[in-house]
Amino acid sequence: MKKKIKISMMFLFLFVYTAFSQSIIQFNMDTLPSHPRLLMQQGEEKALMEKINKSATWRQIHESIISAGEDLLTRPPLERKKIGMRLLGVSRESLRRIFFLSYSYRMTGEEKYLQRAEKELIAVCRFTDWNPSHFLDVAEMTLGVSIGYDWLYKELPEDSKKIIRAAIRDKGLRPSFDESYNWFLKTENNWNQVCNAGMTFGALATYEEDKEWNKNIILRALRSLPLAMKEYEPDGAYPEGYSYWEYGTTYNVLLLAALNKILGEDITGSLSRNFMQTASYYEHMTGPTGQSFNYSDCEFSPNLSPAMYWFAQKGNAPSLLWVEKNYLSETNRANNTANRFLPLVLLWGGDINIEKLTPPQSLMWTGGGRTPVSMMRTSWTSPEAIYVAIKGGSPSSNHAHMDIGSFVMDAGGVRWAMDLGKQDYESLESKKMKIWSNTQDSERWQVYRYNNYSHNTLTINNELQQVSG
Structure with missing residues (x-):
């Protein structure tokens, strides 16, 4: 009887807590700050520039963004060209261009960046659509267009703003109500985080056009996002691995950062109690050779992750x-300026004395959950250090391989036990292979990189691992 009472009280608490949190959000969203309101509000440019000028590292990153913006002035606008079923490459490049050009205008006041950003915005807003059949493409495009619309709102001509608003509404937000496309609302993987963030930015940018409709889009995201955030429990390990942590988590913190700033309160804890722990998981996932523990569909060569600056x-x-500090040097300029989120490093990291960091204290990190992992090293400062990382889990997880029990090992500056990592999706999809099914007889497991024969784990009787295992 006592057990039933405790369970009932727990559900009552969760119901009241959720209702209370959403009532605060609804109340605070009756009036939003004026544009620009997303990530960096009006007048904050001066304080950011002061932080940049105090650090040689931040100054170099700032100048890299401005230089990349300068380079974009001579580029032709993007065209709607798909690769296979995806427009994703165009959406990502559009986000990079709009973000860099908008940043360059706000930080320098030079009209040439404003005019080039407007040209890019109008070009993508005149696409026939943003490819809703692969909704990640819509989400990334919506986020980029929303940042440009919001950051340049006061300088854009009214005719251009009308075109951009209509595109955000009709090519971004409206397709998210079509059940053929909005399955991301009920999934736990990175699609949930990316798509909900894109839709939230669209709703925040055009909020005044239809307050109730946009408010419902934001609240819909806040009801859906905890499904994805539960994947980080109980310790912060992420089932989809290194690369998809960077992808999904970046969009997750973009949504949180935007709403926390606009609402004037921190809603992170109301969506997940353990989310902050995941930054340590990501940090420990890189070995002393500079290569990641690249299980699942992941890359082994790490790059800058702006999300880590938000956590720090x-x-x-x-x-x-x-x-992360190793990726900030001038030698990495090309990689950094290819990162569509590079301005976030300054927005989120400007207060940190990046030149005087100390190494983490712990040499070991272990996490449970859907895909348990453990990473161990002998040193954070020696490139000769020994590093061993091992994983459990199941091939049934999103983007998983048949790699249960697999490990990597670094020693003496060499990766002695490695993982082949992902194979380019289009190289398989173009041959009509059905690689997105995780059933035991799926064609996915015919791909050498995906099955257990290529991984550092046991193969018994020359058979595939059990997907249900």
């Missing part, structure tokens, strides 16, 4: 950037 700032934990 919010958690007052600068040592989370011990690995």
Whole structure:
């Protein structure tokens, strides 16, 4: 009887807590700050520039963005060209261009960046659609267009704003109500985080056009997002691995950062109680050779992750950037300026003294959940250190391989036990292979990189691992 009472009280608490949280959000969303309101509000440019000028590292990143913006001035606008079933490459490049050009205009005031950003915005807004059949394409395009619309709102001509608003509404937000496309609302994987963030940015950018409709889009995202955030429980390990952590988590924190700033309160804890722990997982996933523990469909060569700067700032934990600081040097300029989220490093990391970081204290990190992992090293400072990382889990997880029990090992500056990582999706899809089914007889497991024969794990009787295992 006592057990039933405790369970009932727990559900009552969760119901009241959720209802209370959403009532605060609804109340605070009656009036939003004026444009620009997303990520960096009006007048914050001066304070950011002061932080940039105090650090040689931040100055170099800032100048890299401005230089990339300068380069974009001579580029032709993007065209609607799909690769296979995806428009994703165009959406991502559009986001990069609009973000860099908008940043360059706001930080320098030079009209040439404003005019080029407007040209890019109008070009993509005149596409026939943003490819809703692969909704990640819509989400990334909507986020980029929304940032440009919001950041340049006061300078854009009214005719251009009308075109951009209509595109955000008709090519971004409206397709998210079509049940053929909006399955992301009920899934736990990275699609949930990316698509909900894109739709939230669209709703925030055009909020005044239809307050109730846009408010419902935002609240819909806040009801859906906890499904994805539950994947980080109980310790922060992420089932989809290194690369998809960077993808999904970046969009997750974009949504949180935008809403926290607009609402004037931190809603992170109301959506997940353990989300902040995941930054340590990501940091430990890179070995002393500079290669990641690239299980699942992941890359082995890490790059800059702006999301880590949000975690470091919010958690007052600068040592989370011990690995990240290696990607900030001038030698990585080309990689950094290819990163569509590079301005976020300054927005979220500007308060951190990046030149005086200390290494993490722990040499080991272990996490449970859907895909348990453990990473161990002998040192954070020696490139000769020994590093071993091992995983459990199931081939049934999103983007998983038949790699249960697999491990990687670094020692003496060499990766001795490695993982082949992902294979380009289009190389398989173009041959009509059905690689997105995780059933035991799926064609996915005919791909050598995906099955257990290519991984550092046991193969018994020359058979495939059990998907249900």
